[in-house]
Amino acid sequence: MHTSDWLQLALFVGLLALITKPLGIYLTKVLDANGKTLLDPVVGPLERLTYAVMGVDRTREQNWKQYTVAMLLFSLAGCALTYAILRLQHLLPFNPQGLGPLNHHLAFNTAISFTTNTNWQSYGGEGTMSYFSQMVGLTLHNFTSAATGIAIAAALVRGITRHSAGVLGNFWVDLVRSTYYLLLPLSLVLAIFLVSQGMIQNFKPYDTATLLEPQKVQVEKKNDAGETVLGADGKPVMEEQVITDQVIAQGPMASQVAIKMLGTNGGGFVNANAAHPYENPTPLSNFLQMLSIFAIGSGLTYYLGRMTKNQAHGWSVWGAMMVLFLAGVITCWWAESRGNPIHQGLGVVLGDGNMEGKEVRFGIFNSSLFATVTTAASCGAVNAMHDSFTAIGGLVPLFMMELGEVVIGGVGAGLYGMLVFVVLAVFIAGLMVGRTPEYLGKKIQAYDVKMAMLSLLVLCLSILGFTAWASVSDWGLAGLNNSGPHGFSEMLYAYSSTTANNGSAFGGLTANPANGDPHYNVTLGFAMLIGRFLMIIPIMALAGSLVQKKIAPPSVGTFPVAGVTFTILLIGTVLLVGALNFLPALALGPIVEHFLMLKGQLF
């Protein structure tokens, strides 16, 4: 834990704080159907044209049910399109490697994964996806699932700020404006910057380089039918082969990666995601990618303050997020710097930390920071392999997801998730002092708390239920890359990541076994659907309930939703719910593994 690392952490949090206000102010204009922005002359005509062909009346607002139905129909349309593209990949253009179609359960999993802003990579990137599938099937959702999240957050904030009303805005207008005015221009700038750092953006076939030093390797001997030849001892016969070439994957990467970060999507263009030197060439590109993961989610907290005319409330929510985030970063960084005592016992330099699965250019600190950023926000891009982190280093990203992706969180999803906790915090404070709880002048009643709790319990049920099922099933154990408690962690991580719509993985787990068993792809697909839509629907119901309420003027008994007391209460609520739900499961995975690692136990 070097001084230069502390400096980078300070730089990261400082810059994030600096961009929060301008982005928040811009968001208030984007999320106002009549808002004026600098981009109006360029984007305005495109916006109006889009409404015209869609047949949308931008002045007609929707109640919570209409808003939700529009969102669901839109998600369904995009999901169906992506499923079709993946299944028909071999017939579509921009496929220089001649990659075949995805099987039905992998296509199902991937289409849902991108529709729900999860982007869990069941597929392998450069070995599976054509340029067309990446550019159309996947990039489309990188934009639209993010815009959908922002729209839902905006609707909930309107539910909080409007009173004695029925409508929450127009989904189509929020969707189109977030995409055109916010995501598209930011992505254009970021994509070009990333290319300047070495990220690729081309449509050529994969290149073949001639190695400087040809490599002799031992490979399993195959007969003419392509089957492995077995020796008398039943083991495969090995033969020597000389490798002279390196095939280098190419493609239109930068345009996809820019929105992958800004939209907290996280689905990699290539299998190794942001650890791949093309997908994250330099520490500077790494820094900007981390900042863009947090940027919009952070700006939305300022938007909350602005809309509720209580800027201190917005900053208090941001403060609670930052406290949880910094606690996560420092824990993960500490664990990774301490390294693995088992490997140190074998002769690895003590001060080097745990470098398995990490890139030299990022080192211990930037790998730990990225891991915490990507799981605190529901991004899921990775610049190091979380599966190879130490037990405690891996527990941090896992727990960040299980907190419900509310530490900045996904774009939009983080804010609406955190507002659920705000409602709960206010409710708990009300119970403690024996008054009817109020949030910004609105009474929080039984129906509201039921909806808030429903959205949280659904997460818990999906994560723990599916993990339990997988861990007692043959198909569940067959997909593991590690044994012992770490194998359990792989399953817990997979269902936590998909339910929380994060998308990072303990990547050793394979959902595509050689025997074609579809259980993982299908159950993970359902976990993503549950985590996205069964959370959004109760939240929209909550918005629909709040928007009808009157606002009572504050009195001496009103619990203030700004300041240190509120921030502490909010942090406590988030931690308490997360810990009560998940500590027992974590004890069986990373926690017990930590102690076994200290003892030197191997599996």
Place this chain on the structure above:
Amino acid sequence: MKSFLLDVRGAVVSTLVFVVVLCGFYPVVVWAVAQGVFRDKANGSLIKDADGTLRGSSLLGQNFTGEAWFQPRPSAAGANGYDAASSSGSNLGPTSQKLADAVKDRIASYRETNGLKADEPVPADAVTASGSGLDPHISPRNAALQTARVARARNLSEDQVRSLVQSCTEGPDLGVLGDAGVNVLRLNRALEQLPSTMK
């Protein structure tokens, strides 16, 4: 019902409009600017010989095993490592027997190859696989421990090799971001191009 049908139309039409704008117009604009302004980088920072033969990318590692070369980190990309069309880490966890065995073997072989004492600690990056399996870098300490061997195998002075290592050391960015690393492919190419008398 009428509003439902209108929403169905909105869903289908908006998806198609977005395909044109976000999946056609946007990537093509990025492509045009990238190819115009950063042509070399947009095409993969490729390294070519004078006769045009492609030798690799300055961003991607290659495997080297001979004693006259600086050796990169272990790699889990593809069946034989450093497969740039199949990036991957090992995904082995901290209590993995397989990983501990591999680390043990790599430490022994690293010590033997580079003439280290039997109890001398070995840099972590030298015995662990990277996240991508294509890490172009090794740590400066790892490079320093290999310098004497490479110099001997190539009949060069250690100072000559050391100054090449220096010139192929990249980072930290802006003096503060990330960690310093020695680019192995660039370094080995520089060695190859030296007028040396290899044994």
